[in-house]
Amino acid sequence: MEPFMQIEDMAQHTGLSAHTLRYYERIGLIAPVQRAPGGQRRYGPADLTWIQFLLRLRNTGMPIRQMQVYAQMRSAGDTTLIARRDLLQAHLQAVEAQLQELAQTAGYLREKIAIYDDQVSRNPSFCEDTPHDARHPEPPATTANHR
Numbered sequence: 001m002e003p004f005m006q007i008e009d010m011a012q013h014t015g016l017s018a019h020t021l022r023y024y025e026r027i028g029l030i031a032p033v034q035r036a037p038g039g040q041r042r043y044g045p046a047d048l049t050w051i052q053f054l055l056r057l058r059n060t061g062m063p064i065r066q067m068q069v070y071a072q073m074r075s076a077g078d079t080t081l082i083a084r085r086d087l088l089q090a091h092l093q094a095v096e097a098q099l100q101e102l103a104q105t106a107g108y109l110r111e112k113i114a115i116y117d118d119q120v121s122r123n124p125s126f127c128e129d130t131p132h133d134a135r136h137p138e139p140p141a142t143t144a145n146h147r
Helices: 007-014 018-026 045-059 064-076 078-122 125-129
Strands: none
Touching: 007 018, 007 045, 018 045, 045 064, 064 078
């Protein structure tokens, strides 16, 4: 990576749009970015590392407001280390609970699929004689859908 990137390069590296990068800066998720003499943003390696961390937080479902709180504490320095750790710990616990719930739900889906597989293996002609639309019917329309 070059020492500094323009906004288009940072957008390409992170998958965020230039608009989103400017928005993140405007709302305080990203500290004000260095500017070239012509006013163009110049992102450095530390900016990339920080944005990648923000993307990880976003991928875990952390709300932007909570990310803003974390960013504010980070910019306040070492006096907020414990508070930042606590915020991340609480979020991690929520993520782990969600993962557990998703794993449980995936298990239920596997069980249901196994039931269908067993039924098909006992009667393979079901699938051969049944039109595709009948195997995967649309849910019945409700009166709310017809308004």
